[in-house]
Amino acid sequence: MILKVLLVLGVISIVYFMFIKKKPASIETNTKAKKADDIQADDxxxxxxxxxxxxxxxxxxxxxxxxCSKECIEKAV
Ligand SMILES: [Zn+2]
Structure with missing residues (x-):
């Protein structure tokens, strides 16, 4: 019984660990993408x-x- 509980806890902690380890990376890429968008918007x-x-x-x-303006687009065309 105790072994089973430990096994379940172990699996949960492994999954939890993997989830936590993975999450910061995805958050980082998200913020990076957002930052890139921000820079582009102000570029x-x-x-x-x-x-x-x-x-x-x-x-x-x-x-x-x-x-810079519609006139310039018309000039370019
Ligand atoms: Zn112009």
């Missing part, structure tokens, strides 16, 4: 037409290039 990108730098969140993405 300064150059307008492909006029060369003005503006934040990614404020600039317009057309194709694979960033533009």
């Amino acid at each position: 300064m990108v150059e307008c492909s037409t006029c060369g003005v730098y503006s934040e990614v969140s404020e600039s317009l993405l057309s194709g694979a290039k960033y533009y």
Whole structure:
């Protein structure tokens, strides 16, 4: 009976240990991905037409290039 309890506890602790060991890694990658997103959102990108730098969140993405305004997209086309 005691052996069985110890066995169950052992299995639980092994699973628990693996879970705890695995979790920080996934959290780290999540925060890293989030950080990368944050940096991208605040990143300064150059307008492909006029060369003005503006934040990614404020600039317009057309194709694979960033533009500061609709006028610049029209100029580029
Ligand atoms: Zn521009």
